[in-house]
Amino acid sequence: DAGVIQSPRHEVTEMGQEVTLRCKPISGHNSLFWYRQTMMRGLELLIYFNNNVPIDDSGMPEDRFSAKMPNASFSTLKIQPSEPRDSAVYFCASSLGTGSYEQYFGPGTRLTVT
């Protein structure tokens, strides 16, 4: 299995632009998680899905952030409009389900907003 796939690996954009991050979970995994990692705040859960349904988006910082999972093999995290404080590494992770299953992380997308 290729593991969790994220694209792009690096994204540099100007403030005000729309940014879309993409994730392909491991085949057969039913849960998908989006995290953000910064030096100041560490790793934070933004939103997670179970069977393509958003379960908890309480970690999404603002209305500028939105996430979708149209099918079991694809999810997007969109920021519109982007701001410099959104600069971070965004990780996607998947697991067989919620509860007592290991989470497998993708390589991350490093986002820089200038």
Add this chain to the structure above:
Amino acid sequence: KQEVTQIPAALSVPEGENLVLNCSFTDSAIYNLQWFRQDPGKGLTSLLLIQSSQREQTSGRLNASLDKSSGRSTLYIAASQPGDSATYLCAVSQGNTGKLIFGQGTTLQVKP
């Protein structure tokens, strides 16, 4: 609100040493605890997952213990190698949701 703390923030040891990384959490009502490894510029790799009902898990040279009542977990690395150099993160899950709350990590350097 659950808080996870890892001490020390950084650790440097000579190759071959046995070492212990510490993780503490404020709310003992956890579902499970996971230890991860993160290499620079890479994603996280799951090392061990301990259920709340378990006391320890072992994988190769790694052993993780869990003491829920005192809110602590340790990751023991035996006979450390330069390839073990990385940041080690612990994370706790509360409830059967899969939501993980992470510590800030311990950055380990093993010198040849």
